Amino acid sequence: MEEDFQSAYQEEEKRLNDSISEIDLQLKRLQGIDVYTGHDFTEQVLEAAREEKRIALAKSVNEPYFGRLDFQAMQDHERKPLYIGKIGVDQEVITEQPLVIDWRAPVASLFYSFTGGEESTSYEAPEGWIEGLVFLKRNVVIRKQILERVADTYNRENEQPAVSDEFLVYRLGENKDNRLRDIVSTIQAEQDQIIRAAKNTALIIQGVAGSGKTTVALHRLAFLLYQYKEQVTAEKMIIFAPNHMFLDYISDVLPELGVGDIQQSTFADWAMDILELKVPLADAAETLHYWFEYSGGTRELNDEVPGRFKGSLTLMKMISNLIASLETTSVPEGDYSPWEGAVCSRDKILYWYNEEYKPYPLAKRKERVMARIHRWMEMELKKSPSEKVLKERKKKASLREKSYSTKWPKYEPLILYKQLFRALKTSSKLSEESLQGIPASVLKSTQQDLKKDIIREEDLSPLLYIHYLLHNITSEQRFDHIVIDEAQDFSPFQVAVLDLFVRGHSFTILGDLSQGIHAYRGVHEWEEMSSLFQPDHTAYFALTRSYRSTMEIIQFANGILEKGVQSDLMAVPVFRSGDPVRLIPYGKSDEARLSSLQEGLQRLSSKEYRTVAILTRTLREARELHEQLVGNGSDIHLIDGSKQAYQGGLSVLPVYLSKGLEFDAVIVADADLDHYGPQAWDAKLMYVGCTRALHELWILHGEATPDYLGSSEEDIAVQGWPE
Known part of the structure; x- marks a missing residue:
């Protein structure tokens, strides 16, 4: 041998x-x-x-x-x-x-x-x-x-x-740096099937934590550019990721594969650019707690929660009705007269509007009709009997033209969106029927927001759809392929709007329902996405094998899903064994908590790990802990969503910002009932935190812990510090 x-x-x-x-x-x-x-x-x-x-x-x-x-x-x-x-x-x-x-x-x-x-x-x-x-x-x-x-x-x-699997296990055992790497040498059969799927298909990929779904999607882009080089270009592809730091984290993969110039953005940034909104978005963490109030503290995130409703196809239909109503009432009443004795009849204007310029979207239609009226005026002005009369008519016509233009509706998405949620009849005589069916909680909360000019991420899909119906889109705005990462946090409305911007329903939609920590706005089942497409334009793949973590970490995380989420989306580990998960109690004081976290950080950072993270429940706790650790001499980065790049090394961050990232070792802080309740939403947060770890997972907690942190299997989790 x-x-x-x-x-x-x-x-x-x-x-x-x-x-x-x-x-x-x-x-x-x-x-x-x-x-x-x-x-x-x-x-x-x-x-x-x-x-x-x-x-x-x-x-x-x-x-x-x-x-x-x-x-x-x-x-x-x-x-x-x-x-x-x-x-x-x-x-x-x-x-x-x-x-x-x-x-x-x-x-x-x-x-x-x-x-x-x-x-x-x-x-x-x-x-x-x-x-x-x-x-x-x-x-x-x-x-x-x-x-x-x-x-x-x-x-x-x-x-x-x-x-x-010997070679795969060898590659998986390598320590992590601050960038995602390509997996060309270790692509598995089920991943390759996704990568090589046909272009004009909306692929929906349910992948457990660590299944490589993000990397698979990036490799799929490289494949599409190779296989369909005459039909697609890198500049016409885009990746939507959850935040800027994640975009930086994945930024090396495509260049390593010899592919550049693919657009990368968050949905919010892209939408704000299209809409040219001057109003800033509400903070994501604040929005989470805001919508939480409307669930009555029960964390039951049904379709009457504002974020869920705003992401529904019901609202999309309402907006279609709104614009259809607007279309029939846009042309002002009465004839147009630029000066005494000159009349452009409303019937003529309606003919231009309803016949000659009907193929154009509303905003462009108004623009064309007003240009036609202006040309008509110029022809009439040529009939003026003298220079003096011509001058007087021009002056009067200019004023009346501006006045007539203001009688048309304002084709601005935010103005029309506010009209919809004010539930008021406007000068354009919008039908009250277009407002029926909006839950009272949605109407109340959105009215309060819009009155203060507060725009949340869930408002962007409705605003984009209104923009599309008013203006359509340019060829420069249309994509050849769209990748949506963490798609469980996208709404059906978001995907339906994006489908208007892509050729041939060409999507790679990937996520994990078990990591749906933004369920107040995202999907609860993948059927909410697949129902948007014809059956022959969609395909579903499930990636159940996890390549990120050791067997012990994966089995422990599966226990959280089974007991806390009641999910059957369990991960199947690659045979790579490591240290058991550690459940380490704090003392009762704040000083004991800080001392324990410092000790855990010191123990793990003394090993040959490139990346170690402490995950807190909230952003406020991450900031406070970072300040304390730095004050005690620790060289540790704070990840709070404001940074564009992930630096590696030692980090402290809230769980919700860790999605998509992975670290050699992870400490989950405050894993007790004071911070994580018994509800499925809390269990999903804990699951996300635990599945960030490649090699070691330590869970530090107060006195009482949620039931889903218990483990019934031997050697998976142990109590206390390592000897």
Whole structure:
């Protein structure tokens, strides 16, 4: 066995050296060609292709590939070793076999989809399905041109061929830094199926904590750009993430995959930019507690909670009725007369409005009608008998034109939104029928907000929809593909509005219902999303395998779901065992609490961990704790939502801001009934906090803890400090 390993290692080392030499030669040759800066279009295209190849080769030369697959197609007489990397590299001399195959190429799908066995397998190529046999599946780790590891996960010539998780466990055991990394070398079969799904499909992905759903979505973008290069562009794709820090956290993945220029934003930032709102959004943490008041303290988040209603298709229909009512009453009563003796009849204006300019949205229709009236006036002015009369008529016409324009409704989303929730008849004679069905709590709370010019994130979807109905959208605003991360916190209304901005219902919608800590505005079931699309335009995938945490952490977190949330969305761990979860009680005083948190931080930070976090229940508690720890000499970062970047190292932050992030070790502070109640919403918060940890999880608490923190299985959780 040792001899076989040495032989494989030597074989791969020689192949690596040959590959690096070939890539280096190609790169030097291209670098030796002068960069073309002239104006000849053909030469510009050729130079762009050369520069693209220079960049690709420069990225490939240090780590050219990560896997090898020996495959023999049925029509071939011999098996061929296929080396798979992040970026494809051709041989300098054109041959049948590329030097490195791009991981997104059809044949490379076998590296991910093949899960062992003696039977033949197949992949879909442009010319049809190719069937054949896999003889070898090998993972390699190359860092800075050095071969560090060779691991065969399948070998047909062994007595017991089987696919092993040994290489995956090795990669998962690596410590975490302050950036999410690509998973090209460890994509699993169920993840690959999502990545390679057809473009014009709304994919809905339910993924347990640590299932890699975010990374899978980013790899899907890279695949779509490769597979549909003639139909989509990076500039027309967008990722919606929960906050700016999370965007920074994922920012390295796409460049590592050789993909740039994909837009990244929060929904709020994007919507505010479209709407050009001057009113700032209410703070997210304050909004959470605000809506909580309307649940009567029971935390029952039904459809009469304002955030839920504002995200409903019921409100979307109401707004459609509002605009339809506005459409029939927009043209002012009476004829238009710019001066005595000149009359443009209302019937003529209605004809322009209802016939000639009917295809235009309302705001553009008004603009066109007013331009038509202005042209009519100019023709009438030419009939003036003298310069003096012309001058008088122009002056009078200018005033009357402005006055007539003000009689039209103001086509501004915020004004119309306020009209809707004031429940008043306006000068445009909006029908009261369009207001029926708004729950009293929604009407009252929103009236109070809008009176003070308070706009919450849940208001943005209605405002965007009004904007769309008034103005439509430009081609520059339309996307080729949209990724929505943490989609359980999005409403059906949000997704329905986004569908107006994307071609072909092309979505990747991913989230975890068990992490729905913003359930006052998000979805409770994925059917609320899938019902927005035709059955043949949507697909659902469930990722149940968790790759982030140790078995002990995952099983402990599953207990929280089972007992506190009554959820069946349990995670299946990869076999990677670690230390048990620790439940550590405080003393009774504030001093004892702070001392315990400091001791926990010191113990964990003394280990070889790159990232350690303390998670508090609220932002106020995070700020207070940070001030105390810094005052006692700790070098620790506060994450409060104001920073654009996650710095790694030691951090303190509220649980709700930790979503999407992961740390080598986590301390959950104040895990007691004074901070986490028995309700499902509290259990979800605790679940989010616990599942941020890769290797170690310590839970520090006061006297009484929620029932869902108990563990019935041995060796998963232990009491007290490590010895």
